[in-house]
Structure formats: C-alpha cells, structure tokens
Amino acid sequence: MKKLSTNEDVMLREFREEDASLLAKYADNEKVSMNLRDGFPKPYTLEQAKAFIGKAKTLQPQTIFAIEYMGQYVGNISLSVCSDIYRKSAEIGYFIAEPFWNKGIATKAVKLITDFGFKHLDIVRIHTGVFNFNIASQKVLEKCGFTKEGVFEKALYREGQFYNEIRYAKIKTH
Numbered sequence: 501m502k503k504l505s506t507n508e509d510v511m512l513r514e515f516r517e518e519d520a521s522l523l524a525k526y527a528d529n530e531k532v533s534m535n536l537r538d539g540f541p542k543p544y545t546l547e548q549a550k551a552f553i554g555k556a557k558t559l560q561p562q563t564i565f566a567i568e569y570m571g572q573y574v575g576n577i578s579l580s581v582c583s584d585i586y587r588k589s590a591e592i593g594y595f596i597a598e599p600f601w602n603k604g605i606a607t608k609a610v611k612l613i614t615d616f617g618f619k620h621l622d623i624v625r626i627h628t629g630v631f632n633f634n635i636a637s638q639k640v641l642e643k644c645g646f647t648k649e650g651v652f653e654k655a656l657y658r659e660g661q662f663y664n665e666i667r668y669a670k671i672k673t674h
C-alpha cells in the first residue's frame with residue numbers, strides 16, 4: 501500500500517528519506533508537541549526524524565504515513581494496532597505542520613486512514629484521546645464521524661498540571 505488518495509489535494513503515502521528535514525522542521529514546534537505525548541521528541545532533531553522514518557519504512561503492514569498536500573509533505577498520520585484483548589482496536593495519531601492548519605487537511609487524512617484501517621487491517625475500532633484544550637483535533641474527529649465516548653477527568657498530566665482527556669472512537673460498520 502504505497503499511496504492513499506481522495507483524488508483531491510490530500511494524499512497519504514509511504515515516508516521517503518528526503519522527508520526528514522521537513523519533518524524535523526515542522527515537528528520541532530511547541531504548538532504541535534503540546535498536544536502530543538511526552539514521548540514525542542522535544543526538541544525534534546534531524547537525527548530523530550531520520551530514525552522515525554527508518555522505522556516507519558520497515559512496518560509491515562504499513563501503518564505510518566506521510567501526509568502530502570498539493571504535492572508537498574505536511575505531516576504524519578498513523579494507526580497503532582493494539583495488543584492482547586485490545587488487538588481488534590487501533591489508536592490513531594496525527595499532526596499537521598502549523599503553516600498548513602485550518603485547510604481541512606487533517607480531516608481528509610483521518611478519513612483516508614480510517615477507511616484504510618477498516619479495509620486492510622483486522623480491526624473494528626479506531627480510537628484516540630485528546631487533551632481537553634485541543635478543540636481543533638476534537639473538531640477533526642467529529643467531522644470524520646468519530647463519537648465522543650467520554651471525558652476522563654485528570655487522566656493527563658504534564659509539567660505539574662492535570663488535564664481532562666476526551667476519548668473518541670469510530671466503529672467499523674460494514
């Protein structure tokens with residue numbers, strides 16, 4: 501599965517080594533990392549970008565994609581299939597480079613990877629948790645037909661502060 505496309509301006513494709521410099525540039529942004537887990541590198545160096553791309557390219561089946569907008573790399577999106585009794589579920593994760601926010605790119609990318617996951621991975625549920633302050637991501641998920649399943653109070657803790665986690669999921673229907 502090399503490419504997923506809507507025949508529009510947004511495409512998901514395999515990572516290329518030459519994406520590393522833009523990945524490092526776009527990911528090294530507090531406005532991006534503040535919405536992600538502490539495991540997301542901060543600062544995000546070129547070496548980390550290269551290592552991430554190296555790993556993404558080895559995954560079989562492919563579950564980490566580069567997002568392209570009008571022919572240029574603008575972000576990442578992935579599905580992480582869970583294990584054990586959660587193995588029919590996957591967690592979705594994504595970010596778009598700040599210069600490209602509010603153009604509908606994440607919405608199209610989430611729709612593409614959700615369709616891909618339900619069609620090609622052996623899963624029936626795709627879910628994620630969002631920081632309560634991340635309204636843009638909540639809107640993206642709602643526009644893509646995800647259901648708000650609940651608010652996990654004080655589930656998230658960063659730098660001495662608690663945040664509520666808003667959980668979203670979409671279930672395979674056919």
Ligand SMILES: CC(C)(COP(=O)(O)OP(=O)(O)OC[C@H]1O[C@@H](n2cnc3c(N)ncnc32)[C@H](O)[C@@H]1OP(=O)(O)O)[C@@H](O)C(=O)NCCC(=O)NCCS
Pocket residue numbers: 531532533535536593594595596597600601602603604605606607608628629630631634635636637639640
């Ligand atoms: C969240 C993120 C992926 C959204 O990407 P995007 O391509 O800008 O998303 P879209 O353009 O498809 O949709 C964003 C929606 O949020 C809205 N929005 C953005 N900021 C908002 C705010 N502060 N308050 C209310 N709505 C807001 C936009 O208007 C748009 O809604 P609309 O289509 O109804 O107008 C991007 O902001 C990002 O990468 N953030 C950092 C990483 C992150 O949060 N990842 C997800 C972790 S769960």
